[in-house]
Amino acid sequence: MRSIAPCSTGSARTWLEPTGVIDFDVRTLPAGDGRWWCVHPARFDATSFHPNVDGDPADESIGGRFHPFDDGAGRRVGTRYLADHPDGAFAETLLRDGVSDRLVTAETVAMHRLAQIGLRRELRVADLTNLDPDSPLRAALQQDTDAYPQLRIVAATLHADAQRLDGVVWEGRQLETPGMECVVLFDDRVSGESDLATIQSLDLERGVGSGRLRAAARLRGYLLPSARSVHDRRADDQQPRS
Amino acid sequence: MSAVRSDEQWERAVEGLQDSPTLDADQLYQAQQHATLRRWVLDEVELLGPGEIAALLPHRVGTDSNVARAIDKLRERGELLAVRYKDVWRYPSDQITPKGEVHAPIPGVVVRARAQGYDPWEIVYRLARPIETPPPVHVGRPLEHDGRTLSLDELFAAAGELVSASAVAEPVHADTCPSPFELLAAGDDDAFDRAVLDWLGPDVA
Numbered sequence: 001m002r003s004i005a006p007c008s009t010g011s012a013r014t015w016l017e018p019t020g021v022i023d024f025d026v027r028t029l030p031a032g033d034g035r036w037w038c039v040h041p042a043r044f045d046a047t048s049f050h051p052n053v054d055g056d057p058a059d060e061s062i063g064g065r066f067h068p069f070d071d072g073a074g075r076r077v078g079t080r081y082l083a084d085h086p087d088g089a090f091a092e093t094l095l096r097d098g099v100s101d102r103l104v105t106a107e108t109v110a111m112h113r114l115a116q117i118g119l120r121r122e123l124r125v126a127d128l129t130n131l132d133p134d135s136p137l138r139a140a141l142q143q144d145t146d147a148y149p150q151l152r153i154v155a156a157t158l159h160a161d162a163q164r165l166d167g168v169v170w171e172g173r174q175l176e177t178p179g180m181e182c183v184v185l186f187d188d189r190v191s192g193e194s195d196l197a198t199i200q201s202l203d204l205e206r207g208v209g210s211g212r213l214r215a216a217a218r219l220r221g222y223l224l225p226s227a228r229s230v231h232d233r234r235a236d237d238q239q240p241r242s
Numbered sequence: 243m244s245a246v247r248s249d250e251q252w253e254r255a256v257e258g259l260q261d262s263p264t265l266d267a268d269q270l271y272q273a274q275q276h277a278t279l280r281r282w283v284l285d286e287v288e289l290l291g292p293g294e295i296a297a298l299l300p301h302r303v304g305t306d307s308n309v310a311r312a313i314d315k316l317r318e319r320g321e322l323l324a325v326r327y328k329d330v331w332r333y334p335s336d337q338i339t340p341k342g343e344v345h346a347p348i349p350g351v352v353v354r355a356r357a358q359g360y361d362p363w364e365i366v367y368r369l370a371r372p373i374e375t376p377p378p379v380h381v382g383r384p385l386e387h388d389g390r391t392l393s394l395d396e397l398f399a400a401a402g403e404l405v406s407a408s409a410v411a412e413p414v415h416a417d418t419c420p421s422p423f424e425l426l427a428a429g430d431d432d433a434f435d436r437a438v439l440d441w442l443g444p445d446v447a
Contacts, residue, residue, distance in 0.1 A: 021391045057382020058408050069382040128394065137398040149408075152382045153401035154394070160384035 022161060027127040027169055029183070034118035034199050036082035036183070037089040046115030046201055047192035049078035049185070057156075060148040065141075066168060066184045069156040077159060078187030080196075082117055088172050088180045089114065090216035097144065104217065106225035114209045116199040123190065125183055126158045128170040141170050159186055166190050279367045283325065287370045289332035295322070298338045321349045323369075325362045334366050336423035345426045347434060354442050372419035373437050381408045 040046050052068035053076055062068075067079040083089040094104050094112060131138035137154070140147035158168055167185040190196065202209030217224050283289075290298070296309045303312035316322040317331060321344060324331045337348050348369075355365045385400055392400065425434040 022397055023391055023393050058405065070380070072384050074383070131394065135395050137395050140398060149381050149405045150398060150401040153385055153404060154398055156383055157385045157397055157401075 022157060024158070025127040025130055026124055026163065026165065027129075029119055029123040029125060029169075031119055031122045034116065035084050036117040036119070037084070037086045037114065038080070038082050038117060039089045039093040039112050039114050039204075042111055042113045045192065046113065046117060046198045047080070047196040049080045049187035049190075049192055051078045051187070052076050057152045058149050060145040063148065063152075065148055065151050066155040067152065069152040069159070071156070071188070072160050075188075077156075080185045080187070080190070080192065082183050082185070083172055084181045084183075086114060086116075086212045087216045087219060088182060090213065091220060092172060092182060094213075095216055095220040095222050101223075102221060103223045104213075104225060109204045109213065109225060112204055113201050114204060114212055115201040118197045118199050120195050120197050123166040123185070123195070124163070125167040125169045125185075126161075126165050128168060129181060155184070164189060276363070280325075280363050283363055283366050283370065284327070287366060288335040289325070289327070290335050292331060292333070295333040295335070295338070298335070299342055299344070301342055302344075316344075319349075320352050320356065323348060323352050323362065323365060325366055334370065334423070336370065336421075336427065347426070347431065347438070350445075351438055351442070354438075354445060358442060368441055369422045372421050373425075373440075381405055 038046060040048070050067070052063065055062040055068045057063070057068050057070070064079075064081065066081075068076060070076055081092060083092055094108060128137065128141065131141075140151060155168060158165060165186070166189045167183050169181055169183045172180045172182040185196075202212065204210055204213045214224060216222075292310055292313050296303050296313050299313075299316075302316065303309050313322065313333075314331075317324045317333075322333060323337050324333045326332070337344055339345055351369070352365060355368070360368070381404060385397065385404065420428070420433075422434050422437045425431075425437065
């Protein structure tokens with residue numbers, strides 16, 4: 001349910017410095033780690049961060065698992081999501097659960113690319129992958145959007161931690177493959193230009209990127225656009241026949 | 243359908259698209275947003291024509307035949323806020339005090355807003371719409387946890403309580419909130435200044 005903001009004419013914004021401590025593991029992702037992937041809008045660099053400027057963090061129908069959220073001063077924190085496998089990157093973006101027709105449009109395919117990302121420096125992230133099997137937080141990470149507002153508060157609180165973390169790593173749910181990890185990075189800690197590098201960026205309409213998308217779609221039971229079938233058949237027609 | 247026919251349709255579709263004007267999704271979205279904003283201003287804000295606004299400003303523009311020119315000069319200098327609609331300049335009546343002056347903070351706010359790229363419609367909208375500020379229960383903000391050490395599950399549970407508190411908070415309809423114009427009319431300049439601060443940031447000039 002979307003909350004309605006009460007009006008106020010006198011709320012000076014204040015920095016809410018957490019005084020307590022959150023007990024969590026920190027993982028270091030090493031410099032040079034190049035196993036990360038993302039699916040991103042083609043008009044933006046793969047290493048750019050979504051500014052998340054719009055949207056109410058209490059509204060689970062918008063945003064994602066760990067965005068949008070604000071820092072203690074009320075500034076919106078931008079995010080970049082990565083997955084440790086191309087299938088995971090697709091599963092968390094174009095091929096998400098909860099889409100009734102499980103169909104990706106030609107326009108969507110044309111507007112996105114698959115990119116492999118490397119880390120130029122060591123990153124320190126809150127590690128949510130070692131939660132107890134009966135942990136409510138672990139269960140929430142496996143849920144659909146219902147828990148998103150709660151998880152955004154968790155992200156905001158971890159972001160505000162004195163350790164000044166670069167992000168959060170967790171076990172992705174969309175692929176339902178144990179061990180597949182996702183990470184969300186914070187734009188005020190990580191620079192897309194100097195801390196991340198695009199190793200490769202793949203067109204999803206053809207070539208290797210198209211193959212990756214088709215493989216992931218088969219795995220997820222998704223249909224790809226019919227326009228692609230026409231295009232693919234045209235391409236196939238140009239191949240020498242055996 | 244044969245493969246040949248499919249190919250012909252494909253070619254026709256591509257040829258048709260290559261000749262059509264392209265629309266940038268962002269520009270289209272922004273145009274729609276701006277149209278909505280203008281519609282709101284036209285529906286909700288009392289906009290006066292040049293003659294009507296001049297009648298409210300007798301001390302500034304006089305009453306002779308140069309009234310229209312005097313109004314134009316005030317507008318051009320940024321001392322009067324106006325939007326242009328169907329080739330006529332229209333002036334929000336709320337910028338005028340009962341004593342026939344422009345509210346003192348308005349010209350400065352207009353200059354700062356223009357410098358930040360806001361167009362006159364957006365400025366009128368910002369000054370006339372009810373003020374919205376974050377709710378007292380901040381979903382999406384860091385949790386304050388009072389010196390205690392929390393496990394991740396305790397943090398998650400506390401976040402759930404906060405979300406629940408937010409969901410049951412009494413909704414306040416935007417209609418009951420004052421706009422910056424209304425704050426000026428009520429003489430609450432401090433609240434007006436805070437609203438402008440939230441909108442435009444500190445005045446660095």
